[in-house]
Amino acid sequence: MIFSAHEIAQLRHLELLAAKVVRGQLSGERAMRKPGPGSGFREHRAYAPGDALRTVDWHAYARMDTLVVKEFDAEEALDLVLLQDCSASMQGEAARCAAKVCAALGAIALRQLDRVLWIPVGGARAAEAFSGRARLTDLLGKVDAEASGPTDLLGAARAALPRAARGGVAFLVSDFFDPLSATAALTFLLGRRYRVHAILVEDREALKPPPFGRVRLVDRETGATRTLDLTEQAVTDYRRAREARIDGLRHFCRRGGAGFLRVRADQPFFEIVRAAIARGWLGR
Amino acid sequence: MIEFVDPAGFALGLAAAGVLAAHLIRRRARRHVVPFLPLWMATLAQRPGGFGARVARWLDLALVLLACALVALAAGGPRVPGAPDRTRDLVLVLDGDVTLRAGKRRANLTKIAEAEIRRRVRGARFAVIGVADEGATLWTGDDVAGALAAARAHEPGWTDAPRDEAIELARAAAEGMRDPDLVLVTHRRGRVEGMRLRTVFEQVRNAGVAALAVVADPEGGGSVAQLLVRGDGMVSVEGKWTGEVRGTQDVSVPLPDAGEVTLVVTSEGDGFPPDDTAYLTLSAPPRPKVLVLAEGEPSPFLVAALQALESTEAIQGPLDRTTPDHAREAAGRYDLLVFDRCGPPERIPGVRALYVAPPPGALPFRVGDEGDAAALFDVRKDHPLLLGFDFSRVAPLRARAILGGEAVATAAVGPVVAAAPGWVALGFDPDRSLLAASPAYPLFLRNAVEFLAPAAHAERPEFYAIGEPAPQQGLATIADLGTIRVGPRLLGPPGFWRFPDATLAVDFLAKDLDLLPPDERSDPLPGVGEPGVPARPLAPHFAAAAIVLLLLAWWAFWRSP
Numbered sequence: 001m002i003f004s005a006h007e008i009a010q011l012r013h014l015e016l017l018a019a020k021v022v023r024g025q026l027s028g029e030r031a032m033r034k035p036g037p038g039s040g041f042r043e044h045r046a047y048a049p050g051d052a053l054r055t056v057d058w059h060a061y062a063r064m065d066t067l068v069v070k071e072f073d074a075e076e077a078l079d080l081v082l083l084q085d086c087s088a089s090m091q092g093e094a095a096r097c098a099a100k101v102c103a104a105l106g107a108i109a110l111r112q113l114d115r116v117l118w119i120p121v122g123g124a125r126a127a128e129a130f131s132g133r134a135r136l137t138d139l140l141g142k143v144d145a146e147a148s149g150p151t152d153l154l155g156a157a158r159a160a161l162p163r164a165a166r167g168g169v170a171f172l173v174s175d176f177f178d179p180l181s182a183t184a185a186l187t188f189l190l191g192r193r194y195r196v197h198a199i200l201v202e203d204r205e206a207l208k209p210p211p212f213g214r215v216r217l218v219d220r221e222t223g224a225t226r227t228l229d230l231t232e233q234a235v236t237d238y239r240r241a242r243e244a245r246i247d248g249l250r251h252f253c254r255r256g257g258a259g260f261l262r263v264r265a266d267q268p269f270f271e272i273v274r275a276a277i278a279r280g281w282l283g284r
Numbered sequence: 285m286i287e288f289v290d291p292a293g294f295a296l297g298l299a300a301a302g303v304l305a306a307h308l309i310r311r312r313a314r315r316h317v318v319p320f321l322p323l324w325m326a327t328l329a330q331r332p333g334g335f336g337a338r339v340a341r342w343l344d345l346a347l348v349l350l351a352c353a354l355v356a357l358a359a360g361g362p363r364v365p366g367a368p369d370r371t372r373d374l375v376l377v378l379d380g381d382v383t384l385r386a387g388k389r390r391a392n393l394t395k396i397a398e399a400e401i402r403r404r405v406r407g408a409r410f411a412v413i414g415v416a417d418e419g420a421t422l423w424t425g426d427d428v429a430g431a432l433a434a435a436r437a438h439e440p441g442w443t444d445a446p447r448d449e450a451i452e453l454a455r456a457a458a459e460g461m462r463d464p465d466l467v468l469v470t471h472r473r474g475r476v477e478g479m480r481l482r483t484v485f486e487q488v489r490n491a492g493v494a495a496l497a498v499v500a501d502p503e504g505g506g507s508v509a510q511l512l513v514r515g516d517g518m519v520s521v522e523g524k525w526t527g528e529v530r531g532t533q534d535v536s537v538p539l540p541d542a543g544e545v546t547l548v549v550t551s552e553g554d555g556f557p558p559d560d561t562a563y564l565t566l567s568a569p570p571r572p573k574v575l576v577l578a579e580g581e582p583s584p585f586l587v588a589a590l591q592a593l594e595s596t597e598a599i600q601g602p603l604d605r606t607t608p609d610h611a612r613e614a615a616g617r618y619d620l621l622v623f624d625r626c627g628p629p630e631r632i633p634g635v636r637a638l639y640v641a642p643p644p645g646a647l648p649f650r651v652g653d654e655g656d657a658a659a660l661f662d663v664r665k666d667h668p669l670l671l672g673f674d675f676s677r678v679a680p681l682r683a684r685a686i687l688g689g690e691a692v693a694t695a696a697v698g699p700v701v702a703a704a705p706g707w708v709a710l711g712f713d714p715d716r717s718l719l720a721a722s723p724a725y726p727l728f729l730r731n732a733v734e735f736l737a738p739a740a741h742a743e744r745p746e747f748y749a750i751g752e753p754a755p756q757q758g759l760a761t762i763a764d765l766g767t768i769r770v771g772p773r774l775l776g777p778p779g780f781w782r783f784p785d786a787t788l789a790v791d792f793l794a795k796d797l798d799l800l801p802p803d804e805r806s807d808p809l810p811g812v813g814e815p816g817v818p819a820r821p822l823a824p825h826f827a828a829a830a831i832v833l834l835l836l837a838w839w840a841f842w843r844s845p
Contacts, residue, residue: 207318213341227313
């Protein structure tokens with residue numbers, strides 16, 4: 001179990017904020033902007049032929065002698081897409097951090113009767129949809145997956161999301177070490193009318209350059225190797241390239257209207273939650 | 285220069301360094317797993333193993349190897365070897381001359397000499413050779429107190445004769461020693477001067493006139509200037525002799541009756557400074573001069589007896605020249621006047637005279653009538669005039685009484701031998717006496733000369749301090765131009781100390797005597813023993829240097845970015 005009881009209790013007070021109205025097929029707790037079946041009073045309107053008599057507000061008729069009908073906000077479920085990077089580059093602390101973030105988001109969504117679509121990127125497990133609070137345990141068991149395989153965000157999103165997806169909220173929790181499809185995946189989700197939030201998880205210990213000298217670098221995902229004489233200049237170039245890549249991702253998210261959050265893998269989970277709250281992604 | 289305390293540790297350290305070097309040479313690139321290799325693409329654009337990388341790698345290896353070598357050296361216990369206590373082998377030739385203890389400065393000179401010995405022999409293995417009438421090995425060892433006690437017990441004497449013997453002793457004592465220094469402890473100008481003796485051939489190439497001495501010529505009656513010369517330069521003795529001198533050259537210089545002879549000695553290319561000149565002043569040896577005055581021919585017996593005295597210069601004078609003026613003049617020029625059966629025409633004050641059978645006249649005493657004197661009696665045998673013989677058996681036959689002065693011998697006519705300050709009178713003629721007068725007469729004359737002319741001996745001290753001007757009739761002196769003067773007793777005939785294989789000469793320090801220019805090969809006189817310098821360990825320095833190198837290598841090549 002990746003969450004302790006104390007952490008789960010803390011999550012109970014968090015609420016996922018949807019920035020815009022999305023449609024849902026299940027009657028979740030999210031109020032829609034159109035009238036429909038729900039528990040929340042919306043407005044009165046004049047009775048029209050065909051309206052069900054049980055919708056007539058008889059108390060108002062007694063006072064005003066006019067037939068009016070009560071309308072309620074329709075309550076629809078929210079589609080929450082969680083793209084969790086489970087590739088080999090996310091081993092260790094980064095994988096645990098990504099799992100906790102996804103579990104927290106999923107737990108909040110399931111508690112609000114939203115639908116959760118968990119899509120692992122890499123790894124041995126397949127994407128799976130969760131709905132209903134009873135599936136929380138299943139979700140927590142899924143997100144605690146072993147990291148392996150390459151990173152292919154676009155491929156995983158394409159494979160898991162149906163073409164008729166109607167939008168929702170999508171979280172990409174990854175180190176974004178996807179040379180080909182990191183930005184393509186973001187574009188794809190935005191094109192499907194998802195509110196996209198990118199959470200960059202950095203395991204700085206793993207990113208720390210090795211000591212100076214002759215070193216043979218081995219890629220964790222692909223196993224490719226390169227040998228170089230590591231000097232201070234080489235380390236400077238490496239750090240510069242890393243920051244440039246992150247800056248490019250941040251700018252891309254800003255231009256596309258997507259959220260971007262850079263977190264450390266060893267960062268306490270609630271700090272990440274507070275950062276998400278500050279960005280308006282979560283609320284109590 | 286570095287030595288190692290623990291060579292085994294050094295070898296072990298070297299072996300460790302070799303192993304580490306092999307390990308470093310065989311070291312391969314470290315394997316490092318990265319999450320995302322493309323991030324290193326910018327770095328990978330640099331060609332692995334480029335020139336800079338190779339230089340850095342070899343520099344890294346060199347630093348590590350150097351550090352390991354320093355560690356190995358430190359393990360070997362390196363240290364800068366210290367200097368042991370500087371001890372010297374010393375043959376100390378102690379001048380036992382009475383001059384060292386002479387006169388009023390005896391005590392001071394002795395004390396100074398002892399102090400000098402203490403200073404010279406401290407920390408040294410030494411032998412003390414005493415030079416006096418006979419050379420003697422006084423002490424051999426390293427006990428200064430014992431050496432000083434032996435030196436004090438050494439009987440002083442004249443150093444003229446036996447220095448060769450002393451040098452032989454010094455040479456024997458120097459055998460087994462390591463490069464011994466020969467030091468002569470003597471005095472000069474009232475202070476002790478240590479002079480180092482060394483072989484001329486080995487160390488004093490430009491010694492030139494290394495010594496100059498004057499000796500009395502025992503056969504010729506004059507003096508001999510002996511020059512010890514080394515080198516090919518010309519040496520000239522002004523006015524007397526000129527020639528090329530090699531080795532030892534004897535130059536005979538006739539001496540005048542009075543006055544002095546000055547030899548100016550110059551040499552080219554020798555040890556004398558160009559503007560330096562050594563002066564040799566020779567004077568006649570002091571001998572009392574005796575003038576014999578008689579009416580007609582003096583007694584041959586008297587003249588022969590006076591001439592038998594080596595220290596007396598007897599001159600015979602005719603009676604007709606015994607005028608008052610002549611006698612007065614002679615009294616000033618001669619130490620003693622002998623009136624043979626005559627007297628002065630008038631009394632001459634201050635004259636020292638021996639009167640032999642004087643007739644009545646201008647005498648400092650009265651003369652009685654002549655009478656028979658078969659024998660002498662009441663003879664004072666302890667009187668200085670009668671030392672060495674017995675006058676009691678002399679039979680004068682005829683004698684006159686000497687009335688005045690102190691009676692030394694008395695006959696029937698009265699006192700016939702009398703003496704007083706300034707005169708001695710003999711009341712009978714030895715030529716006309718019987719019995720033992722003839723054999724005793726030379727001894728009486730010697731005693732009379734000693735009695736009447738002691739001033740000549742008293743004015744001649746038995747020792748002249750070096751540098752003191754020799755009075756006329758005194759000893760010869762050699763003087764350097766200007767301030768430095770050395771005397772023959774210092775250099776002396778024994779000043780040439782010859783070994784079978786080399787010649788030792790007195791090596792004057794140029795700064796002291798201005799005789800020899802400074803020679804860069806000439807070591808200063810051996811001073812006091814110098815304490816040794818302890819060895820300085822270098823292991824901490826080596827270890828610190830190794831640490832610094834390792835830190836440098838770490839900073840440049842190993843540290844994590």
